[in-house]
Amino acid sequence: MRWIGQAAVVIALGALAGMLSNSVSPRRIPLVGEWRKAYGVPSPGGAGDPTRGNVEIGLGETARLLGEGALILDARTADRHAEGHIPGALPVPETRWRNLPPDIVDAAAHAPVVIAYCESMECDEAHLLATALRHAGVGGVRVFAGGMAEWRAEGRPVESWR
Amino acid sequence: MRTAAGRLFDTCLRLFLGGLFVYASIHKIQDPQAFARIIYGYRILPAELVNAAAIILPGVELVAGALLIAGLLSRGATLVIAACLAVFIAALAFNIARGLEFDCGCLSFAASRRGAAVDLLIRDILFLAMAARLLAAPRLPCTLDRLLGLDRGRR
Numbered sequence: 074m075r076w077i078g079q080a081a082v083v084i085a086l087g088a089l090a091g092m093l094s095n096s097v098s099p100r101r102i103p104l105v106g107e108w109r110k111a112y113g114v115p116s117p118g119g120a121g122d123p124t125r126g127n128v129e130i131g132l133g134e135t136a137r138l139l140g141e142g143a144l145i146l147d148a149r150t151a152d153r154h155a156e157g158h159i160p161g162a163l164p165v166p167e168t169r170w171r172n173l174p175p176d177i178v179d180a181a182a183h184a185p186v187v188i189a190y191c192e193s194m195e196c197d198e199a200h201l202l203a204t205a206l207r208h209a210g211v212g213g214v215r216v217f218a219g220g221m222a223e224w225r226a227e228g229r230p231v232e233s234w235r
Numbered sequence: 236m237r238t239a240a241g242r243l244f245d246t247c248l249r250l251f252l253g254g255l256f257v258y259a260s261i262h263k264i265q266d267p268q269a270f271a272r273i274i275y276g277y278r279i280l281p282a283e284l285v286n287a288a289a290i291i292l293p294g295v296e297l298v299a300g301a302l303l304i305a306g307l308l309s310r311g312a313t314l315v316i317a318a319c320l321a322v323f324i325a326a327l328a329f330n331i332a333r334g335l336e337f338d339c340g341c342l343s344f345a346a347s348r349r350g351a352a353v354d355l356l357i358r359d360i361l362f363l364a365m366a367a368r369l370l371a372a373p374r375l376p377c378t379l380d381r382l383l384g385l386d387r388g389r390r
Contacts, residue, residue, distance in 0.1 A: 076370075079311020080318075083299050087315070091264075091294020100268045102289060108275055108282035117271035117286055197272075 113218045114194055123200040126207065129218040132227055135188055138215070144184035146177075148191045148198035149221070159190065159224055160232040170202040173209050181211045188215045193222035242376040248365050249303055249313075249375060255362065256300030256316055263293035276337045277326055295319070306378025310370065310386060317366035320359050327356045 095101050102119035109115070112131060116124040130138075139145060139161070147154050147162040154164040165177055181187045187206065191198035203214040217224075225231065263270040271289035274280060280288055295315060302312040330337050331352055369375065380386035 076310040076314050079308040080314040081311075083302060083308055083311045083315045084295055087295030087298035088291045089294065090298050091291040094264050094294060095267050095290045098264070098267055100266050102267045102271050102286050104287055104290070105283055106271060106275070106286040108285055115275065115282075117268050117275075117289070119268065121268055195276075 114197060114200060114216070116197070123197045123204055124216075127200050127203040127214065127216050130188070130215045132217070132219055132223050132229075134215075135190075135217040135224075136229070138186050138188060141185065143186040143188050143215075144180060145217075146181070146187065146189045146202060148189050148202040149196075153192065153221075155234040157225075157231040157233045158221070160230055162190075162232075165189075165202055167198065167201075170198075170205045173205055178206070178209045178211060181206055181214070186215065187211065187213070188217050190217040190220045190224075193220045194218055196220065237373070245369065245372050245375060246377050248369055249306065249309065249378075252316060252362065252365055252369065253300045253303030253305075253312070256296045256319075257304065258300075260293045260296035260300065263289075264297065267293075277330060278335060278337070279326055279329065292319075306375065306380055307383075308385065309375050309378050309380050313366050313369045317363060317370065320363040320366060324356060324359045324363065327352055327359065331356065 098120075100119070100121040102117040106117040106119075107115060107124075108117075113129045114124050116122050135143075135145075139159075145159055145162045146165045147158045148165055148167075148170060149158075150166050151164055154162070154166070158164070163177070163180070165173075169177065189199040189202045189206075191202075199216045199218075199220065203216050206212075206214050267289055270293065271286050274289050274292075275282075275285045296319065299312040299315040299319070302308050303316065337352070375381070375386060378386060
């Protein structure tokens, strides 16, 4: 009994410490996250959320914009890209969006519209890439939220290097 | 009568387990965003509780670990640590069993992959055994509890 009472005190102090540290964190999160969305990448919400500030679009809109000459960027790893990607997509894996090469920024700046995507609704790489481009001066990058998984599931053409 | 070696062993266990929990809490406290995403990835908690768990759990780990190192409320802290480990073990085992691809995010955000999850499961079971040993010890030496008369071996 004594030990359980002590444990309750430890948990209460811990919960308090957790709430305090979260409230002063630059990457703090709200008590309830945005994990259940009708469509879009689920996220914890809050400060520094990578999904903030980017426009998410669906498969129909992605296909339409591609028809209008949109530039499409694949934010997944080089391996995943080689296995299969949306036709015409440029590979921009993490190593590159962490330090965007000038040719990518240039291509994005001159495209009518830019779309980024990653593996599925569960990944945030496309959002991180869109955010990196925004910081490099290219705003308005769309994120195809369903990513490669939705593209494949809908039977759209896939380009592969293997 | 317990030997000096036994008492030293228990003290080492106490400091190790406390230090481990403090260490494991730090990167989670530094990045609540990333930790929340990991909890979400486990697909166990309902969506409404994911963020609350990501806020509270690291604080509980930190406080329990720090108290165990200090030897203050050490039985309660050990009980909390054992409960955390039991929850981690159950969550890891459940996800390994159902073949879910997930980032266990146990000690750092870097380690993921399936083999890593099994390694962590084994490690957590070992840590739970250490906590059980601390709970079973009749007295914990060199603690603030002893100084303050908080640990008289009664449950």
